[in-house]
Amino acid sequence: MENIRLAARNVIKTAKLGELDTLGDSIGYGSEFISLQYLWTNVSAHLTQDTHGSVVNENLLLTRVLLKNHPQGVPLEEDDKNSARAIYTWLAQISLPSSEFATSLEANYSANGGKESGLSATLEAQQFTYTLAISCTKYLNGILSILEVTNPEEVFTTILSFTSPHDPWTTSTSVQDALEVLHSCMEPERRPKCWHILERVCESRLRPIFAKTKNPAITASGRKNLHPLPQPRFDGSLFDPETKPWKYKDVYATTVLEWILAQYSSSDINRLEIQFHFYVPPILSLIDDESSSFKYRGCSLLIKFLTPIRASESDLLKRTNLSSVFDDALTPCLLSLPTITPEDEALRLLGVAYPALLLTLKTCYHIDRDAKPGQPGKNEDAKNVYITRITTLLRENVISSFHHVSSYSPTSAIEETSSLASFPYPRLSTFFLDQLKTLIQELGIHTTKYLQEIVPVIYTTLSNPFGTAFAPLLLAGIATTQAVILNAHPRIWRYRGDLLAAICQCWINVVRDEVDMKDPEQKLQLRKVLLKLQGAVYLLKLSMQGASSTEMKGEESLNSIGMIDEDASMNNGIQALVESDEQLKELLQIDIGVDLDDDYFFK
Incomplete structure (x- = not known):
């Protein structure tokens, strides 16, 4: 074991992220069987307070080499199972994305979804550590399923944090490894147990993070608040970082929520109707945020939330009166236009806000997807309300916004009443x-x-x-x-x-x-x-x-x-x-x- 650790120590000094797949090839492993209990005993003896230093990476590389070469499918002794659970907990703790990525996260989602070109040396070091830890988790999952962990919420939260390639703490390797682990957990025979764990993640991990962001439009149960208290003209708490831990501290929360929502299908509608109160407050918090990058993510989450509801023809939005709440939240997003909002930023936000609003209306009024034009629904009253709202959207938003971004200038000095659209923002006009x-x-x-x-x-x-x-x-x-x-x-x-x-x-x-x-x-x-x-x-x-x-x-x-x-x-x-x-x-x-x-x- 010490020879392997010494070799890992030498390798880690010059290791690069792109060489992760071949990182352990130069470490001589031999044919000696090393149990998980012995592995954890050795690793725990070298734990350090520095969660991203060379000693941590040395422990991770050692763990990765031994887990990769550990035989799979072999029954484990109880001591090995306990050691595996301890290793899971350790990996989850050191790979949970830190708040230091908050600034980079907002920059990534403001730049058309692309990743920031460069990170600081500190963040790159954390990124390297995270990638090693997620890789270790993947190999450990092949030995003892992540579903067998005693308290899996913490481990699941960490794994779910690495499911988006746009996040600055992820790499292509860490995303691929995390999705591989989750795919194994969502196999048909394991899916019910996995759903139970995901519900606990929402209850114990996500809900407290978004609970500090108050929204007077909804009740504590996620329904429309029919008697909201009047709000002050200026609420200073809107700019208090303490009220938005999902934005400044627990930066992984939105990614976790995004993956969970993407797993629902029309066949899961009963589960979604029971659990919808987990998702409505976070979605509204994101849409109401002052940053267009988080508005974009909120609109995207709303689309994921509504898709299975619409596919199953559920009347959840009517029963909870949430249609008007989502409508009121989305409408201000449609005003994100130049010159206040840059064209690229406006295109990105509007490109998801309009579909989200249209999907909200169709889901609420059960508009038939296969209906012919002019016959959007079976119920005549619902059809009329739908047409009225679409008309308002057409006249007050689309046409007026088109004229706003397509400025006019006189065609000649003689006939000043004549005008010609100059289309300074041709992509927006096209949109x-x-x-x-x-x-x-x-x-x-x-x-x-x-x-x-x-x-x-x-x-x-x-x-x-x-x-x-x-x-x-x-x-x-x-x-x-x-x-x-x-x-x-x-x-x-x-x-x-x-x-x-x-x-x-x-x-x-x-x-x-x-x-x-x-x-x-x-x-x-x-x-x-x-x-x-x-x-x-x-x-x-x-x-x-x-x-x-x-x-x-x-x-x-x-x-x-x-x-x-x-x-x-x-x-x-x-x-x-x-x-x-x-x-x-x-x-x-x-x-x-x-x-x-x-x-x-x-x-």
């Missing part, structure tokens, strides 16, 4: 067009009532002469156009002039710029835009065929673009456009051989 398309599909035929607000957004996007600089923006605009035509076709003829003008202007701009485009990728994107424009024209023609001449009589027609008489038909109008500009022929005369399921033309 809001995608959300607009999604909400249009949810509204279905109800979209007809809001065409006067939706069509200007489409026109502004497609007619912009600089749109070819960012092709995804044009593609999102065309996809929204097609969604509008498909869902509001009974009334789309009223806006045929605006839509056709925008489509034609976009076609002319793309054809003009495609010739001079040198980048093959951008050229390919513009060619895709042209095909989608043809698809939009085809759909517009189909919608016009459904409009009767009596409906169109006396209404504005393509005269709005100064091309044809008011009483002219759609076909005559298109013919006039082709005659006035030959390059529109390929766009407007798309009639034959188009398949509505063809991805080339439709999106």
